[in-house]
Amino acid sequence: MSSIWHWFVLIGTVVSLIGVMWLLFANRSVSGEQTTGHEWDGIQELDNPLPMWWVMGFVVSVIFSVIYLVIFPGVGNFAGVTNWSSAGEHDGEALAAEKKFAPVYARLADMSGDELAADKQAKQVGRRLFLNNCATCHGSTAKGSVGFPDLTDDEWIWGSSFDAIQASVLNGRSAQMPAWGAMLGNEGVTAVANRVRQMAGLEHDAELAKAGETHYNTICVACHGPEGKGNALLGAPDLTNDRWLYGNSLEAIAETVRNGRNGVMPAHAQLIGQDKVHIVAGYVYGLSKE
Numbered sequence: 001m002s003s004i005w006h007w008f009v010l011i012g013t014v015v016s017l018i019g020v021m022w023l024l025f026a027n028r029s030v031s032g033e034q035t036t037g038h039e040w041d042g043i044q045e046l047d048n049p050l051p052m053w054w055v056m057g058f059v060v061s062v063i064f065s066v067i068y069l070v071i072f073p074g075v076g077n078f079a080g081v082t083n084w085s086s087a088g089e090h091d092g093e094a095l096a097a098e099k100k101f102a103p104v105y106a107r108l109a110d111m112s113g114d115e116l117a118a119d120k121q122a123k124q125v126g127r128r129l130f131l132n133n134c135a136t137c138h139g140s141t142a143k144g145s146v147g148f149p150d151l152t153d154d155e156w157i158w159g160s161s162f163d164a165i166q167a168s169v170l171n172g173r174s175a176q177m178p179a180w181g182a183m184l185g186n187e188g189v190t191a192v193a194n195r196v197r198q199m200a201g202l203e204h205d206a207e208l209a210k211a212g213e214t215h216y217n218t219i220c221v222a223c224h225g226p227e228g229k230g231n232a233l234l235g236a237p238d239l240t241n242d243r244w245l246y247g248n249s250l251e252a253i254a255e256t257v258r259n260g261r262n263g264v265m266p267a268h269a270q271l272i273g274q275d276k277v278h279i280v281a282g283y284v285y286g287l288s289k290e
Ligand code: HEC
Pocket: 175, 176, 177, 178, 180, 192, 193, 196, 215, 216, 219, 220, 221, 222, 223, 224, 234, 235, 236, 237, 239, 243, 244, 245, 246, 247, 253, 256, 257, 261, 262, 263, 264
């Protein structure tokens, strides 16, 4: 607070406290007349002294506020004799929690993926970390949604080993599926989309799929492989199974091919730290094994 506002608040607070006390005692005396002379609709306003319990209550509340303002911050920049602050209280609690959980994290930090997936405490901590940090995108059951992969199934876009999963969470992933609409035109897009559905064993137009095969073998093969099995190094998904990130209708596939897709998994190394990434990766690794 700038010094002007400091004095503004300080003087305002002290003057009002003195002011209300003055007001109270200045109005203690009564005129001695029975009424104030005010009358409306047959009702007369009497001039009686304030009840004692009310006056005492008022005095006590003023004394309380003075004590409060001495202990806690409130009068301008004066921090109060205890130096209390909400940020300080939060930091203290965070530090206490860190101290309390440090041994837990230390024990789990050295575990392998399989050990984490089997450990009861690791699963509990991992689940809580998942709900706090991952559920917004992957869903509270980790089943994902369009554009956000299901983490409980057996398809892994970026690799299924514990190390690959941990790397996905630690450093993030950025998928680059280019847009082919301009190059292939509408017909080409529809043709290659039919070819993809053919490879996946879905209903398709055989003639269009045949035309699309040429496109597939010149363009798509580089990332999705000759049989459409994908490539974990590039994050190019397997196109032959029944797991689809963006949907497997002809329209959805054509949309993917036409405009491309760029799914981003944010890096969590800085966000939650290595120890927590290790535990939550173990939890996710365990989910797909259940
Ligand atoms: C440079 C590498 C690359 C090339 C070339 C490429 N893709 Fe992809 N493709 C990817 C990546 C990476 C993804 C995942 C995108 C994401 O996760 O956001 C993807 C996703 C897809 C998907 C969505 C899969 C799903 O689960 O929903 C389809 C369909 C697809 N590609 C088809 C094709 C077709 C057809 C071609 C050729 C015209 C092609 N791709 C060319 C890299 C490529």
